Every structure is written in structure tokens, then in C-alpha cells.
Amino acid sequence: MTADDRFVVATYVVEDEEKQLRKRADGIAIGLTVGSWTDLPAATQERMRPYCGRVEDITVEERLPDGRVRARIAIGYPVVNFPARIPALLTTVFGKLSMDGKIRLAGLHLPASFARAFPGPKFGAAGVRQVLGVHDRPLLMSIFKSCIGLPMDELVAAFTEQALGGADLIKDDEIFFNESLASPEDRVRAYREAARRTEAETGQRVLYAVNLTGPVTELRDRARRLAELGAGALLINAFAYGLDVLQALAEDPEVSVPLMAHPAVAGAMYAAPGYGISASVLFGQLLRLGGADIVIYPSPYGTVTLEAEESGQVLHHLRADNGLKPALPAPSAGIHPGLVPLLVRDYGMDVIVNAGGGIHGHPGGARAGARAFMAAIRAVVAGRSLREAAEDSPELAAAIQQWGVREA
Amino acid sequence: MTADDRFVVATYVVEDEEKQLRKRADGIAIGLTVGSWTDLPAATQERMRPYCGRVEDITVEERLPDGRVRARIAIGYPVVNFPARIPALLTTVFGKLSMDGKIRLAGLHLPASFARAFPGPKFGAAGVRQVLGVHDRPLLMSIFKSCIGLPMDELVAAFTEQALGGADLIKDDEIFFNESLASPEDRVRAYREAARRTEAETGQRVLYAVNLTGPVTELRDRARRLAELGAGALLINAFAYGLDVLQALAEDPEVSVPLMAHPAVAGAMYAAPGYGISASVLFGQLLRLGGADIVIYPSPYGTVTLEAEESGQVLHHLRADNGLKPALPAPSAGIHPGLVPLLVRDYGMDVIVNAGGGIHGHPGGARAGARAFMAAIRAVVAGRSLREAAEDSPELAAAIQQWGVREA
Ligand SMILES: [Mg+2]
Numbered sequence: 141m142t143a144d145d146r147f148v149v150a151t152y153v154v155e156d157e158e159k160q161l162r163k164r165a166d167g168i169a170i171g172l173t174v175g176s177w178t179d180l181p182a183a184t185q186e187r188m189r190p191y192c193g194r195v196e197d198i199t200v201e202e203r204l205p206d207g208r209v210r211a212r213i214a215i216g217y218p219v220v221n222f223p224a225r226i227p228a229l230l231t232t233v234f235g236k237l238s239m240d241g242k243i244r245l246a247g248l249h250l251p252a253s254f255a256r257a258f259p260g261p262k263f264g265a266a267g268v269r270q271v272l273g274v275h276d277r278p279l280l281m282s283i284f285k286s287c288i289g290l291p292m293d294e295l296v297a298a299f300t301e302q303a304l305g306g307a308d309l310i311k312d313d314e315i316f317f318n319e320s321l322a323s324p325e326d327r328v329r330a331y332r333e334a335a336r337r338t339e340a341e342t343g344q345r346v347l348y349a350v351n352l353t354g355p356v357t358e359l360r361d362r363a364r365r366l367a368e369l370g371a372g373a374l375l376i377n378a379f380a381y382g383l384d385v386l387q388a389l390a391e392d393p394e395v396s397v398p399l400m401a402h403p404a405v406a407g408a409m410y411a412a413p414g415y416g417i418s419a420s421v422l423f424g425q426l427l428r429l430g431g432a433d434i435v436i437y438p439s440p441y442g443t444v445t446l447e448a449e450e451s452g453q454v455l456h457h458l459r460a461d462n463g464l465k466p467a468l469p470a471p472s473a474g475i476h477p478g479l480v481p482l483l484v485r486d487y488g489m490d491v492i493v494n495a496g497g498g499i500h501g502h503p504g505g506a507r508a509g510a511r512a513f514m515a516a517i518r519a520v521v522a523g524r525s526l527r528e529a530a531e532d533s534p535e536l537a538a539a540i541q542q543w544g545v546r547e548a
Numbered sequence: 549m550t551a552d553d554r555f556v557v558a559t560y561v562v563e564d565e566e567k568q569l570r571k572r573a574d575g576i577a578i579g580l581t582v583g584s585w586t587d588l589p590a591a592t593q594e595r596m597r598p599y600c601g602r603v604e605d606i607t608v609e610e611r612l613p614d615g616r617v618r619a620r621i622a623i624g625y626p627v628v629n630f631p632a633r634i635p636a637l638l639t640t641v642f643g644k645l646s647m648d649g650k651i652r653l654a655g656l657h658l659p660a661s662f663a664r665a666f667p668g669p670k671f672g673a674a675g676v677r678q679v680l681g682v683h684d685r686p687l688l689m690s691i692f693k694s695c696i697g698l699p700m701d702e703l704v705a706a707f708t709e710q711a712l713g714g715a716d717l718i719k720d721d722e723i724f725f726n727e728s729l730a731s732p733e734d735r736v737r738a739y740r741e742a743a744r745r746t747e748a749e750t751g752q753r754v755l756y757a758v759n760l761t762g763p764v765t766e767l768r769d770r771a772r773r774l775a776e777l778g779a780g781a782l783l784i785n786a787f788a789y790g791l792d793v794l795q796a797l798a799e800d801p802e803v804s805v806p807l808m809a810h811p812a813v814a815g816a817m818y819a820a821p822g823y824g825i826s827a828s829v830l831f832g833q834l835l836r837l838g839g840a841d842i843v844i845y846p847s848p849y850g851t852v853t854l855e856a857e858e859s860g861q862v863l864h865h866l867r868a869d870n871g872l873k874p875a876l877p878a879p880s881a882g883i884h885p886g887l888v889p890l891l892v893r894d895y896g897m898d899v900i901v902n903a904g905g906g907i908h909g910h911p912g913g914a915r916a917g918a919r920a921f922m923a924a925i926r927a928v929v930a931g932r933s934l935r936e937a938a939e940d941s942p943e944l945a946a947a948i949q950q951w952g953v954r955e956a
């Protein structure tokens with residue numbers, strides 16, 4: 141496939157009669173740009189040409205039992221047609237088209253100049269490490285088990301246990317919207333004090349990722365306020381709020397903390413084979429363009445999974461050389477200490493080991509659960525096997541007894 | 549299914565082992581609310597009970613060839629857990645769950661008090677009619693065929709043709725993001741003048757629905773400005789921008805014009821059987837809660853279709869008695885004058901007949917195309933057949949010759 145830097149190229153997987161493919165591709169290229177073409181006078185065509193889409197490629201991938209084919213169609217959309225904002229990009233390449241039967245937006249190719257017009261991560265992987273002062277190992281993130289309904293003192297106690305166990309980051313539950321017992325501002329203040337105490341004890345910095353909630357029109361002000369109050373990072377339900385909200389936060393210099401994108405609701409778009417938008421576009425490309433420093437998405441290990449190949453493509457895009465800072469992957473669901481070797485094999489050292497049940501479900505409680513993870517992380521960095529490391533760490537030994545080990 | 553007004557009840561369609569259903573339902577009810585339950589002390593349970601979800605119903609619908617079943621699971625989520633904002637609602641009921649394999653959010657039941665906490669349509673069907681001064685017939689909306697790349701004088705000429713033909717509303721293409729030749733503000737000003745001229749000639753009011761574009765942080769100010777300048781309505785790519793943007797516009801008294809929601813990108817969520825979110829939730833419930841006065845969504849007649857049953861459920865929800873104003877349906881794609889009897893049969897008189905190709909593709913051009921629609925609309929209101937009406941309307945006769953008639 142060829143492409144030049146005047147075009148965003150979207151690749152779709154469709155199922156159709158082979159002989160219909162060319163007509164369908166032409167219909168997309170014209171219908172989603174200038175609206176009509178062949179019936180225009182030559183002079184008008186000349187004037188409209190810079191705005192007209194073009195068919196880049198049509199490749200038949202598979203012949204289906206019913207006589208039709210599965211094919212990839214690549215369409216180039218002139219970048220002059222839309223600004224570097226995700227709603228404009230998505231509406232153009234998969235707005236009306238998303239309703240055209242069985243069709244999947246499988247991939248996007250963005251010209252470097254277009255990608256660089258997006259903010260991308262403000263901190264990126266290196267920036268998050270710098271804030272934490274941790275450069276030589278995977279990071280550990282602990283997820284609150286319960287949030288809703290707990291009074292502040294119990295939340296602070298839970299925060300403290302996770303921090304004392306060694307978590308680098310502690311994040312809210314993404315479903316934490318009730319503000320009656322503990323508002324985001326109150327949590328940031330209370331956890332900031334708790335973190336001072338635990339940092340004095342352990343010498344380890346801990347960042348609290350607060351769930352950014354409220355009406356969309358107030359999110360930017362609230363993000364600034366939470367950052368000012370001492371939030372370590374902002375957790376954003378980016379697909380529920382809209383990806384332009386993420387971009388607006390990334391572009392705002394006063395939002396001076398890392399942005400952590402949660403994948404909530406994204407499964408409605410990527411989970412069905414042959415429909416919707418691929419996870420690599422959603423998590424790998426759009427979240428990074430929009431400025432997520434940390435991208436939470438399904439690991440290939442747990443029950444909430446993403447197919448290994450697609451998961452690999454997400455990772456590729458989070459780090460691909462496109463002029464923007466690389467984002468940190470936080471593969472999630474089903475993570476326990478025994479998986480750390482596999483995580484490092486699959487994601488490298490620049491990964492956030494993100495666990496909820498794998499920390500709180502530890503027989504010794506959350507503090508022991510976080511310790512078990514840190515022991516596993518240090519073992520992998522040192523090139524030791526987990527079973528060997530478990531001899532020095534009763535917490536890791538207990539975790540292995542509970543969940544087992546999958547050495548890489 | 550029973551439900552009380554303390555719970556939002558979400559119904560999911562899942563495929564699973566029958567013996568797993570109860571465990572899975574319990575896992576959802578607890579996992580997406582309080583996080584844990586059975587291991588909590590009794591006193592803590594008592595305190596957390598108001599926030600804990602509950603299983604409302606489990607119904608096996610079909611036994612699958614592989615031994616599993618297709619079932620509906622209904623889960624009640626306490627309304628105290630989230631405010632009346634769509635991102636909070638969606639993140640709770642289909643955030644993480646959207647990534648749990650094959651599962652579809654099929655329906656939502658909202659307590660009346662919760663629904664009424666949303667703005668709903670500011671104008672509603674009656675309000676839009678009042679603005680137009682048209683009370684006794686379906687409304688006609690014409691869609692610009694081309695927008696991108698055309699200079700203002702050609703856009704004004706196209707607007708004028710559509711208005712002279714009798715369109716009540718004229719809407720931008722939803723992919724119109726390029727502002728270099730004609731910004732939204734410039735279009736509103738220019739079409740306002742054009743509308744004054746056509747209204748003087750025809751005596752008929754016409755509303756221009758301008759595509760609301762730009763960074764999300766500027767949309768509300770721009771919406772106010774466009775309304776102030778004389779926009780007739782605002783076209784919003786609500787799924788691309790996020791549904792809370794729609795709600796924020798609906799809640800703003802200074803955005804003093806009807807809101808028209810475009811379905812762009814929604815196909816990524818509803819199109820796949822068994823996955824994602826049903827069209828009736830997206831178009832019928834969420835868009836109305838969020839405040840769309842006019843809901844554009846696929847008709848069951850064209851190529852971009854929605855299954856007839858689902859389409860009927862959308863319509864049901866747009867008008868259901870829930871304390872909010874009813875929204876106007878604008879079923880779209882493949883609409884030509886010969887379909888007007890069917891449209892009125894299926895949607896009643898409170899419908900927007902929305903056409904692009906069916907107007908611009910008329911052999912006599914857009915003005916004749918709009919006239920043909922108006923002749924068809926008047927015929928249906930008068931109880932005349934289209935063929936009979938075509939004897940008095942050469943434009944309708946030509947349309948029928950081109951596209952045929954489907955009498956209801
Ligand atoms: Mg969670």
C-alpha cells in the first residue's frame with residue numbers, strides 16, 4: 141500500500157461480493173469526502189480534487205463459503221478535510237460507514253505531520269518514570285477493590301495498605317462517581333497526607349490516580365484543581381467522555397500530571413469480530429494521539445482478554461516512532477505475581493503491572509499482596525526465577541501458592 | 549421483571565453455560581458496585597447495602613448447539629452510585645463489562661425520578677414544530693450533497709435551491725469539518741440572508757442545522773454564538789464527541805435552538821449481533837435523555853439499515869412517557885418521495901422526512917426534488933395516493949418514475 145502525507149489512510153475489513161468491491165470502495169472515497177464526482181464538470185473536479193478521497197488498495201483476503209469474499213479496502217482521506225481532532229477524524233473515516241453492515245475499521249495510517257499535530261502524551265513513559273524516580277524496573281499499580289460507599293477513613297486505610305506494600309501508583313475504581321462520602325478533591329487531599337506518611341516510612345514515592353468525574357464542561361477546571369491539590373495522575377474514562385476530552389486535557393499546560401486512560405465502554409466497539417473499530421486503533425493509536433500517558437487495556441492473560449495478536453499491535457502503536465512520546469501500557473485483568481515474568485517478556489521493562497484482585501486477594505491482605513508483586517518484579521529484573529525469589533519473600537511464596545507461576 | 553425506583557436496571561444478552569449464569573450475574577451485581585460482598589463483616593454489609601447492585605432476573609432464551617445458552621441477565625444498579633450523566637451511567641453498566649467477551653447491553657430501565665434528572669429535549673417534537681410554524685404534516689429535511697471544498701457562493705446557491713423546493717430544515721453534511729472556505733459562523737450568516745430571501749418568496753420558514761465542530765472545550769461557546777447568529781438548529785456528532793457534550797448543550801439556556809443528533813460512529817457499537825449496545829438504548833434512550841430534539845438514525849428502508857424490530861424500539865423510546873419531551877425521529881438513508889406513505893405508516897405524522905440523494909438525485913435538480921417530497925407529504929396528509937397526486941405534480945411524477953412508489 142502506498143500513501144503520501146496528504147492522506148490519512150483507513151483500512152477496513154468488509155465482506156461482500158468480489159465484483160462489488162471496487163464500486164463500494166469508490167463510493168466510500170467519494171461519499172465520505174466530496175459527495176459526488178463523476179457527474180461534476182471538469183472545472184469543478186479540478187477545484188474539488190484536493191478534498192476528494194481515493195482508493196488506495198483493495199485486497200481479497202479470503203473466499204467465504206457463501207461465494208462472497210472477505211477483503212481489506214484502504215481509503216485515503218485528504219488531511220485538509222479535518223483538523224487534528226479525534227471526533228473529526230473518526231466521524232470522517234467511520235461515521236456513517238460504521239452503520240454500513242458488517243465492516244470493521246481495522247487500521248489507520250496517519251502522515252507524520254498529521255500525527256504530530258496531536259498533543260500525544262505530555263509525560264510519556266520516561267516522564268512518568270521521572271515523576272516517580274523509578275527507572276530500572278516495571279512499575280506497580282494497585283487498584284482500589286472497593287470505593288463506593290466507603291467513608292474517607294476506610295479509604296485512607298486502604299490507600300495506606302497498598303502504599304506500604306510498595307505500589308508506585310494507586311488508582312481509583314473507574315466506577316467511582318458517588319461523591320457524597322468522599323469527593324475527588326477530598327480524596328486527593330487525604331491521600332496526599334497518607335502518602336507523605338508512607339513515603340517517610342518506605343522511602344518510596346506513590347502517585348494517586350484520581351477518577352476525573354463530573355459534567356464534561358467542568359472536567360478541565362476540575363483536572364487543573366486536582367493537579368494543583370496534589371493528584372498524582374488523572375484517571376479518565378476516555379471512551380465514555382469522548383476522546384476529545386482527553387485531547388483537551390493533554391493540551392492544557394495547567395493539567396500538570398500524567399493522564400491515565402481507562403478502557404471502559406471500549407469493548408462495545410472492538411469486541412465483535414468483523415465489526416466496530418480494532419483495539420489497536422482505539423487503544424494503540426487514538427489514546428496515544430489524544431495524550432494518554434498511561435493506557436489501561438485488557439491483558440491477554442485474564443478473563444477479560446484481548447487476542448494476543450491484537451494486543452501486540454496495541455503495544456506496537458503505543459511505542460511506534462511517530463514524533464509523539466511513547467505511552468506506558470498497563471495491561472489489566474487477571475494479573476497476579478506469578479505472571480510478572482510473562483508480562484516482562486511480552487511488554488518489556490516499560491510496563492505497568494496493574495492489579496486489583498491479585499493484590500487484595502492475597503491471603504495476607506493488600507500490603508502483602510503489593511509486596512509479593514514487588515518481590516516478583518525485583519526477581520525478574522535480577523534475572524532470578526520467582527520460585528527462587530520466593531525463598532526470601534514469604535509474601536511472594538504465598539502468592540505463588542495461591543495463583544501459581546507462569547515463567548516466561 | 550420487578551424493579552423499584554432506587555435502581556437502574558440494565559438487561560444484557562449473554563452466551564454462557566447455564567450453570568454459570570447465576571455466578572456471573574452475582575459477579576456483575578457486586579463487581580460493578582461495591583466490589584466485594586460475601587467476605588465483608590455483617591456490619592459493613594449493612595452500611596454498604598445501599599450501594600450494592602442486585603440480580604433482578606435471569607432468563608434463558610435459547611439453547612445453543614454447543615450446549616451453552618443464550619440468556620438475558622438483568623442487573624439493578626443503585627441510582628445513588630452515579631449522577632444523572634451519561635458517561636457515569638454507561639461506565640457503570642457497560643464499562644468493564646463491555647470487554648467481557650460476547651455480551652450486549654440490550655436494554656435499560658430507568659426510574660422516572662432518575663430519567664427526569666436528565667435535561668431531555670429542550671424543544672421536543674412540539675417545540676420544533678412551533679419554531680417552524682408547521683403543525684399538521686411531516687417535516688421535510690434536506691441534506692447538503694456536498695459541503696467540503698465548495699466556496700460560499702456555491703453553498704448559498706445549493707441552500708437556496710433546497711429552500712425554494714420547500715425543505716423545512718436543511719442540514720450540513722456531518723463530515724463538514726474544514727472551515728477554510730466557509731466557517732460555521734460564515735455559513736450561518738450567509739444562509740440566514742438566503743433564507744430571508746426564500747422565505748419572502750415562498751412564505752415558508754426554513755431552519756439551517758449547522759454542524760457544530762471544533763475542540764470540545766469550545767463547543768458550548770460556539771453553540772451559543774451560532775444560535776445568537778441565527779442558526780436554526782445545531783447538528784452534533786454526539787457519539788464522536790461524547791454524549792455528555794449533548795447533555796451540556798441541552799442544559800444550557802443560552803443554546804436556544806433545537807439540537808439534532810447525528811448517529812455517526814454509533815454503528816461501531818450497535819451493528820454487531822450479540823455485542824455492544826443496542827440501537828434502542830443508544831438512539832432511543834441515551835440521545836433523548838441527553839437532550840436531542842431531533843434524532844437521526846437509520847431507516848429500515850435503505851442500504852444503511854436497522855432491523856425493523858430494533859427500529860421500532862428506538863421510536864418507542866423517543867416518545868415513551870418518561871417525564872421528558874418526546875424527540876422527533878429522522879429516519880435516514882435511502883429515502884425518496886415514494887417512501888413517504890410508508891414513513892407515515894411506520895412513524896406517524898411526527899416524523900422528519902430526511903433525504904439527500906432522494907432530493908439531489910431528482911432529474912430536475914434539488915429544488916424539484918424537494919418539491920416532489922412536499923407533494924408526496926401533502927398527498928399522504930390528504931389521504932390521496934401518490935400516483936393520483938403525481939397528476940398535479942410533475943416533480944412527484946418524475947420522482948416516482950425514477951424511484952417508484954411503496955404505498956403503505
Ligand atoms: Mg475497576
Ligand SMILES: [Mg+2]
Nearest residue numbers: 691721722723
Ligand atoms: Mg452525510
